[in-house]
Amino acid sequence: MIQIENICKSFSNGKENVIQALSDVSLTVNDGEMISVTGPSGSGKSTLLHIIAMLDTQDSGKYFYNGIDVSAMSESKKAQIRNREIGIVLQDYGLIGEMNALKNVALPLTIAGETGKAATQRAKETLCAVGLSDKLKQKANLLSGGQRQRVAIARAIVMNAKVILADEPTGAVDSKTTNDIMDLFSSINLKTGASIIIVTHDLAAAERCGRKVKIEDGTIS
Amino acid sequence: MNKIICTLKLIRMLWSKKLVREFFLFLELSFIVMVTVATLLPISNAVVFSSGIEKTLPDYSELIYCSEYEGVSKGLDIDKLKSDFAEKYGENPKVYMTESNKISLSNRDNENKENAEALGSIYMLLISEDLFNDINLKLSEGNFKKAESDILPVIISPNMSSVHSIGDKIRCSSKDVSTFDDGTWIQRSDLDVECEITGILDKDSTVIDIVSFPSRIEQASLNVIGWNIKKYDNVGYIIAAECDFLPIVKKTSAAFAFDNSISTLSEDIKTLNSKNTNTYGFAEYNGLKKQYYHVTFTNLRWRLVVMVLLLLVLFFNYIGYLIMNVKQKQHVLSIMNLCGMSLWKLLLINIASFLLIVIPALLIGLWLAPYTVHFLTHESFYGYNELIYFAIWALFLISTFFGIAAAYVCRKSSSIIGFYKKA
Numbered sequence: 001m002i003q004i005e006n007i008c009k010s011f012s013n014g015k016e017n018v019i020q021a022l023s024d025v026s027l028t029v030n031d032g033e034m035i036s037v038t039g040p041s042g043s044g045k046s047t048l049l050h051i052i053a054m055l056d057t058q059d060s061g062k063y064f065y066n067g068i069d070v071s072a073m074s075e076s077k078k079a080q081i082r083n084r085e086i087g088i089v090l091q092d093y094g095l096i097g098e099m100n101a102l103k104n105v106a107l108p109l110t111i112a113g114e115t116g117k118a119a120t121q122r123a124k125e126t127l128c129a130v131g132l133s134d135k136l137k138q139k140a141n142l143l144s145g146g147q148r149q150r151v152a153i154a155r156a157i158v159m160n161a162k163v164i165l166a167d168e169p170t171g172a173v174d175s176k177t178t179n180d181i182m183d184l185f186s187s188i189n190l191k192t193g194a195s196i197i198i199v200t201h202d203l204a205a206a207e208r209c210g211r212k213v214k215i216e217d218g219t220i221s
Numbered sequence: 222m223n224k225i226i227c228t229l230k231l232i233r234m235l236w237s238k239k240l241v242r243e244f245f246l247f248l249e250l251s252f253i254v255m256v257t258v259a260t261l262l263p264i265s266n267a268v269v270f271s272s273g274i275e276k277t278l279p280d281y282s283e284l285i286y287c288s289e290y291e292g293v294s295k296g297l298d299i300d301k302l303k304s305d306f307a308e309k310y311g312e313n314p315k316v317y318m319t320e321s322n323k324i325s326l327s328n329r330d331n332e333n334k335e336n337a338e339a340l341g342s343i344y345m346l347l348i349s350e351d352l353f354n355d356i357n358l359k360l361s362e363g364n365f366k367k368a369e370s371d372i373l374p375v376i377i378s379p380n381m382s383s384v385h386s387i388g389d390k391i392r393c394s395s396k397d398v399s400t401f402d403d404g405t406w407i408q409r410s411d412l413d414v415e416c417e418i419t420g421i422l423d424k425d426s427t428v429i430d431i432v433s434f435p436s437r438i439e440q441a442s443l444n445v446i447g448w449n450i451k452k453y454d455n456v457g458y459i460i461a462a463e464c465d466f467l468p469i470v471k472k473t474s475a476a477f478a479f480d481n482s483i484s485t486l487s488e489d490i491k492t493l494n495s496k497n498t499n500t501y502g503f504a505e506y507n508g509l510k511k512q513y514y515h516v517t518f519t520n521l522r523w524r525l526v527v528m529v530l531l532l533l534v535l536f537f538n539y540i541g542y543l544i545m546n547v548k549q550k551q552h553v554l555s556i557m558n559l560c561g562m563s564l565w566k567l568l569l570i571n572i573a574s575f576l577l578i579v580i581p582a583l584l585i586g587l588w589l590a591p592y593t594v595h596f597l598t599h600e601s602f603y604g605y606n607e608l609i610y611f612a613i614w615a616l617f618l619i620s621t622f623f624g625i626a627a628a629y630v631c632r633k634s635s636s637i638i639g640f641y642k643k644a
Contacts (some may be wrong), residue, residue, distance in 0.1 A: 113413060
């Protein structure tokens with residue numbers, strides 16, 4: 001489903017300092033796989049995730065999504081895939097604090113042009129599926145860290161995403177909540193068959209995944 | 222429909238929580254529009270008036286205006302002036318003259334019709350033969366004729382058309398005739414004529430009425446050549462061409478029209494004025510027009526300054542709002558991008574969220590502008606009630622101040638999750 005071949009990515013701070021974030025990275029993610037990407041800080045994990053999420057483009061190499069070369073896609077097409085097929089979960093949740101949990105979860109539906117009772121019901125069911133049936137109308141900035149992360153996961157799966165990308169999803173929560181969140185990811189992987197790629201420092205969380213990929217200094221070791 | 226609702230929902234996410242900032246911006250823009258219209262309306266009216274004069278006057282290359290000074294009361298020697306100009310410029314100019322007299326009216330055809338004097342005052346404007354032959358009067362109905370019998374064909378102003386119709390026969394006679402001690406008169410006493418209405422002036426027409434300017438001729442402007450019919454909508458006018466039984470006798474002013482251009486005209490006017498000090502004053506048409514615009518802008522100068530300042534403040538506020546909105550909403554915009562909104566759609570949503578404040582404010586400002594102008598116009602303050610004008614200005618500044626203060630106080634630091642797409 002996701003095939004990355006010899007990806008290179010560098011960043012420049014404009015002062016002749018060039019940081020090689022990724023160097024000749026290749027990775028294949030099959031349907032239904034749950035993969036963890038580990039490595040020290042600055043190793044290029046998040047950069048790899050951003051490229052897979054089509055939020056960034058590689059300097060060289062190829063990225064195929066469902067067999068289609070992503071570099072040939074327009075920005076609108078990439079956004080559409082991100083809306084309908086890819087769900088993204090971030091370390092600091094990435095929620096709109098002033099909106100309630102239900103509206104946050106319904107955001108991808110709103111962007112896709114779906115509204116009304118059917119859309120609201122779908123968002124409700126997704127929130128219930130992550131165990132937040134009693135927090136529908138609660139503002140996101142009044143939820144606990146674990147609850148916010150659940151809302152973020154619900155938003156990621158509300159469109160029946162085929163790929164879920166999580167960037168340090170347990171980085172801001174305690175160990176108990178980490179377990180709960182990893183249980184949720186496992187449950188989603190089993191029930192929906194979605195491929196899940198989790199970038200994490202947490203080795204215990206990484207152990208919960210079927211495959212472990214380690215990145216060091218921009219290369220997969 | 223779903224897409225529209227979804228777009229509106231996304232736009233709402235970009236506005237402030239309680240819409241305070243947006244409300245103040247809306248109010249600012251509405252006020253700006255009203256004040257701008259109220260300020261620019263005299264300029265617009267001036268342009269329309271000037272254009273109306275030129276469309277109504279016949280085609281010519283040069284026009285020399287001549288007026289008797291106050292106290293002279295001899296009347297212009299039209300024949301001498303005409304021959305002098307002909308000798309100097311090798312062309313017999315056309316003579317455009319008008320004479321205005323207050324009249325009373327009686328309707329011969331139907332005595333039961335409401336007397337047109339309910340208008341207040343009615344004037345008969347006689348125009349010279351040359352002017353009649355060349356003028357481009359705008360009529361809504363009928364036509365403008367010369368007398369061919371002892372009945373005088375006339376055209377009436379639109380405010381008289383509710384009482385009189387084309388074909389009506391009316392009798393016009395002098396009213397309020399009075400004389401000065403030296404025997405000169407304000408209204409001619411011999412005016413008593415049977416008329417037939419042959420046409421009605423258009424409500425947007427300009428009337429050519431060449432009147433004397435008793436003061437310094439350099440201060441004369443386009444108002445000595447004519448006026449827009451809307452300016453005197455509470456006064457009735459009847460216009461007729463002079464004829465054998467009703468010639469123009471009061472010749473205190475005239476305009477001489479030339480087909481050929483005169484390269485020395487400006488210098489010649491100065492020479493004529495220096496030679497005829499305290500008797501006649503001369504002016505060229507372009508000079509009258511320049512003076513008209515000069516007076517218009519001079520009267521408006523402070524309002525124009527205020528308007529420019531307000532526009533600068535508005536520009537600053539709106540640009541500031543856009544910048545602040547984008548900065549504060551980076552978080553929301555980046556989440557929308559994460560959830561699959563393309564950058565183009567993000568840009569469009571941002572623009573739409575801005576336009577949804579601007580367009581209603583513009584429409585409401587434009588809708589209220591005529592009422593504002595009407596409210597501001599007060600005769601006892603020579604055109605505009607300056608106090609009310611500056612009260613609106615003060616209200617605008619106060620709301621601007623509170624708008625900026627509220628935006629600053631309500632501003633929260635947003636948790637930026639960063640742009641994933643690096644340039």
